[in-house]
Amino acid sequence: MASALSWWLVLVLVLGCLLYLHWSDGQQRSRLPPGPRPIAFIGNLLDFPAPGDIEYRQWLQHKDRYGPISSVTALGQTTIIIHDQVAAHEVLTINASKTSGRPRLLFANKLCGYESITSCKDDTASLRLHQKLLGKGLGTPEAMANFRGILEREVHLQLARVLDKGGWLEQFRETVAGSILRIAYGYVIExxxxxxxxxxxxxSKSEFLESITSMSWAVDIFPVLSYLPTFAPGVTFKERARECRSTLHSTANMPYRWVRHRMAxxxxxxxxxxxxxxSELRPDTYDATEKEQAIMWTAAGLYGAGSDSILSNLTAFTLAMALHPEVQTRAQEEIDRVVGTLRLPTFADRANLPYINALVKEALRWWTTAPLGFPHVVDESFNYNHLHFPKGARIITNVWWFSHxxxxxxxxxxxxxKRFLESWNEPDPSAWVFGYGRRLCPGRLYADASLYINVVLCLACFDIEKAVGEDGRRIFVDARPKPGVWSYPEDFKFQVKPRSAHHVALIREARLRHPAEPSDGPSLVGVSQEDGNYRMVISTHISRMTHNAQTTAANGAHTAGEPFRIKSSILEHVGFGAISSILRIRPIPAFL
Incomplete structure (x- = not known):
């Protein structure tokens, strides 16, 4: 009897919310940017990309039908899509004081705790403190110069691993992980x-992506569900939120405590x-000041924010070299002419390598890592070119279109x-691929430096080619993206070989300059186990994730670009999974 009453309560709450959302949709629809005609109660829900769709392509159809700025509204949430780079700059940079919010997702932000991460924070004083610290630590050429040696070292080790083990893309993954964690914490990976x-x-990254998928958690659409007891139907999200919160806090606290322990x-x-x-704290104290919390949380976000974006770029760079051997040849000729053949290139050579710098820019443009950017939220209603941007609306920019x-x-x-050399002089894509206004990526200099040193060292030492089939012919390679928030190429066949025996010797010589270092993993576990609050976290997370998460990661950079596998869509969380299947509801990425 109690169970039946609980189901009826959920049903009444859902229907009441739908009626209210239907009424509110009609109130503001006429003033919004143009878009498809909504359906009663669900609005434009069916106009969102379906499972397996390449999302930026779906929204491009709106550009052709409704113009450079369009909108859709579903279940009370308005999304505005911008396909004009000038408009994006004016809306998100010039009007940054009104458009720098982030989606307010009850499940991800409040229940899981992701509001502590820089990329999830609203436009508040706390966000500005995070940005100040990130700018000081990573956001200037002087700050990045302190970490160039780490990047060069990691790529030297990567080249040697390719010679010894193969696995070109897998070695990229290890290099990215090793670089980020060493720069963030001084931590040496196993x-x-x-x-x-x-x-x-x-x-933590996997759980984060799952939690921020808008319209995947019923509590984000119907906040009243958060007040239901855990035993009520459809309230399993509370237990999942507790798991995500536990992982998140371990991710932030454990390496930070480890650094403090080592400093002591x-x-x-x-x-x-x-x-x-x-520079910001007294190193002999440990207190939970706002600034210390900000240091801890900004560091915790570096891996999640940087790993996939850089891996996507490096995978696409590999694809481009396999498809365009003439570009690779010209780049190698410049390296040989400027650097010579007696040593490997470094950051000091960059100013004298214009074609390599142009190649780095083209890698950012040609394959857009985050094709739809990261959504902003309107904090204060305003009008732009006679179009209304209501408070609470999400704004997405089709960054792929800006670059194509x-x-x-x-x-x-x-x-x-060549499009970025003087003879062509086409626009630098960094004006939009790293975001806008107050949400400009604070790690953009790191991303640029990482891409440069990988590109120049890999091309200096290796040839990247299409693979050869059993018939002796080159295997066809097609540049097609996988679905997902992060854009990765579909799997493609290629081969990598050293340019010469002399280049093999250069790689071996560079490897000898970097003696083997013991992993900091055991000391991390030891410091964590000193505190009872983390003993259970370590014993459960590391034993389980060592087998699962790392095994998944080892499958290669391609797998990271696959779409999220969310078990339950919005209606399944309240017991109506069949309806969800019929409507083909696609979980919509809210932000990263």
Missing amino acids: RNEPDPLVSLMEK HSNHQSSYVSKLIQ NPAVYTDPELFEP
Whole structure:
């Protein structure tokens, strides 16, 4: 009897909310940017991309039908899509004081705790403190210069691993993980077996992506469900939120406590965290001040924010080189002419390598890592070009279109670095691929430096080619994206070989300059186990994730681009999974 009453209560609450949302949709629809005609109660829910769709392509159809700025509204939530780069700049940068919010998702932000992460924070004083610290630690050329040696070292080790083990894309993954965690914490990852901190970071990243998928959690649409007891139908989200919160807090606290412990014993490595502790805090104290919390949480977000974006770019770079050997040849000729053949290129050579720099820009443009950018939220209603942007609306920008607009770029589907040299002088894509206004990516200099050093060292030492089939012919390679928030190419066949025996010797020589270092994994576990609050976290997370999360990561960079596998859509969380299947509701990424 009690169970039946609970189901009826849920049904009444859902129907009441739907009626209210239907009424509110009609009130504001006429003033919004143009868009498809809504359906009663569900609005434009069916106009969102279906499972397996490439989302930016779906929204491009709106550009053709409704113009450069369009909108859709579903279940009371308005989304405005911008396909004009000038409009995006004016809306998100010039009007940044009104458009710098983030989606307010009850499940992700409040229940799971992701509101502590920089990318999820609203436009508040706390966000500005985060940005100040990130700018000081990573956001200037002087700050990044402190970490160039780490990036060069990691890529040198990567080249040697490719010679010894193969697995080109898998070695990229290890390099990215090792670089980010060493820069963030001074932490050396385990090279020969799953690393506990990498495993923890991967698990947290996976849970984060799951939690922010808008319209996947009923409590985000019907907040009243958060007041239901845990035994009520459809309230399993509370237990899932507790799991995500536990992982998140371990991700932030464990490596930060480890750095503080190492600093107390004067055996730490210079890192983003240690430098900020030394400059912003008294290193001999441990208190929960707002600034210390900000240092901890900004560091915790570096892995999730940087790993997939850089891996996507490096995978796409590999694809481009396999497809365009003439570009690779010209790049190698420039490296040989400027650097010579007696040493490997470094950051010091960058100013003298214009074609390599153009190639890095073209890699950012040709394959847009985050094709729809990261949504902003309107904090204050305003009008732009006679179109109404209501408070609470989400704004997404089709960054892929900005980078492939034929009115801006000549033959935009072609990978052509010359477009950024003086003879062509086409726009630098960094004006939009790293975001807008107050949400400009604070790690953009790191991303640029990481892409450069990987590109220049890989091309200096290796040839990247299409694979050869059993018939002796080159295997066809097609540049097609996988669905997902992060855009990865579909799996493609290629082969990598050293340019010469001399280049093999250069790689071996570089490897000898970097003696093997023991992993910091055991000391991380040891410090964590000193505190009873983390003993259970370590024993459960590391043993489980070492087998699961790291094994998944080892499948290669391609797998990270697959769409989320969300078990339950919005209606399934309240017991109507069949309706969800019929409507083909696609969970919509809210933000990263």
